[in-house]
Amino acid sequence: MTIARERPTLEAVARRAGVSRATVSRVVNGSTTVAGPIQEAVRQAVRELGYVPNLAARSLVTQRTDSIALILPESATRVFSDDQFFPGIVRGVSQELEAADKQLVLIMAGSAASYDRVERYTTGRHVDGVMFASMHGVDPLPGTLARIGIPVVCSGRPMGRSTPPVPYVDVDSVGGAANAVRHLLDAGRQRIATIAGPQDMVAGVDRLAGYRSELKGSRRRSIVANGDFTRESGAVAMRQLLDDDPALDAVFVASDLMAHGALRTLREAGRRVPDDVAVVGFDDVEIARYTDPPLTTVRQPIIEIGREMVRQLLRIAQGEEVEEALILPTELVIRQSA
Amino acid sequence: MTIARERPTLEAVARRAGVSRATVSRVVNGSTTVAGPIQEAVRQAVRELGYVPNLAARSLVTQRTDSIALILPESATRVFSDDQFFPGIVRGVSQELEAADKQLVLIMAGSAASYDRVERYTTGRHVDGVMFASMHGVDPLPGTLARIGIPVVCSGRPMGRSTPPVPYVDVDSVGGAANAVRHLLDAGRQRIATIAGPQDMVAGVDRLAGYRSELKGSRRRSIVANGDFTRESGAVAMRQLLDDDPALDAVFVASDLMAHGALRTLREAGRRVPDDVAVVGFDDVEIARYTDPPLTTVRQPIIEIGREMVRQLLRIAQGEEVEEALILPTELVIRQSA
DNA sequence: GTGAAAGCGCTAACAT
């Protein structure tokens, strides 16, 4: 490694260029009120010394860091699994932050210890704003940040109340699930089961709520098994459902990944899809087009969620008031499984 | 959003607790030299005021941020593709950083503009150290960081020279590739082709070099097609190879993902694997066990690369000298495809 | 247009 020589400061550049610190600061920050020759002299001194501004010092006075955190309260393993939710959010967020010339710092925190670190990191103002995605249970951190005046936006309605309420971007999960079930009812299905998502996540809760509410009108009873949004849990839950009600003829699955697992179980059990059992998923991830048969599913605009989170965050950072909730629509995509 | 009230400072806490700033600082930072009752008074003032330390101010004086960046010069889409390299690195890095209680900030930079931001972010000392993975071509940033005294470690030998040289962690790609080819030679294969990785990445270059060097001893000629480590590029390159030499009886593929694509092409072309054409991959990602037939491949310890990067980085940060290169071994895993 | 000076919020000698 290099000998870490003393880092040149503004002061050093100023001395070398024969000007004041203030002038160097102006040049470095692109102020136009500096005379041409002086600008050039300063730039040369910067080059010769290899000067790089100290961002800690800068943000101590400006109160800005020009970077934004996206917190994923999940382990790296989960984030990089084949769940297409994370890539979608990250892509949407990246695109929009790119346009605003802000640095995205992505932070995963699957363990309690790492979550403490995240709290320190974010409350300490290392970033100008914080976005949360994939939250579990009641999480006090977003509320804490909002309270100390750090802009926050969540993806998905936060569970529990906080003062002030934390703004969020979500899709109409309840409506989407209800549509899916309606579709199955319209097709004349009699025994419609569901594989629900994890009930510590709002997406899991809402999709189940949509299922129940739509079923309530009809005289049908609900048949529920639980999964955790992974493919494997979908396979297991489907097995459970078949045991509970061998005569079921439809299943609404709260995620495509779980639906994929459920398809496998159905095939193994000798059920034809959709002839014997109709299947509807949720998310419209890429795999939904390649399953056998292709999956009827509820499309949600994941990338848009990411983009809208950023837009809301930037509005908040500029002191604008924003609505607490921004809800994006879902759309039923009918393919061959139902 | 909340009214962003004035943020309480150390000063405010000190006044409220009736002590000096220094004492508050001691309590906040867990110094033991503060009397019990005073500690309690300070903690209470902290609680009442909702005090949170300003990290910019702190790091301005301590010269530390307790966070480390991992830079992936790739788009989010690529990082979250099914290439298992990224998750492996991230997991290794996370594990090891967890143990050191440092915050990992993950930064993707697929475009030129975003790479400029990354340069500002890292040179500006927002982080105590920087790791690079998946570098393309000759990248000046690691050298720049090293020169201004910021600890840097790369995954994979950096292309081009820099002063001072940037330490790196790599696997023995050349040796691994050579072993793969030797295995094919030992099996009596006569016309051994290769699908090389992208030649702007050192992993691509080295694996090709290993292939060539091992082939040189035998009188066989080399047959090369290029891919970019994606599955699709492997399928295309395999098509190319079959056109170039319909009689080839073996192919060393520089990544399992490309090998997966190549298997598809071979099947479509009516070639049996390994009877007609033997295939060896590289990486030993999970999919290699599920291809048809399961893939003989070169295993590299990706997670270990991540862990070792962190270890090296922490050593450097503590002022220790480290070797420029840390090379981890590869291992040939023989399955049914060769 | 440029410089002087005041501070951003914190830590770390040094004094007591």
Added chain:
DNA sequence: ATGTTAGCGCTTTCAC
């Protein structure tokens, strides 16, 4: 054991 003091490196009035 606690307080006083001097910066860390920068931006930003305010004078000139």
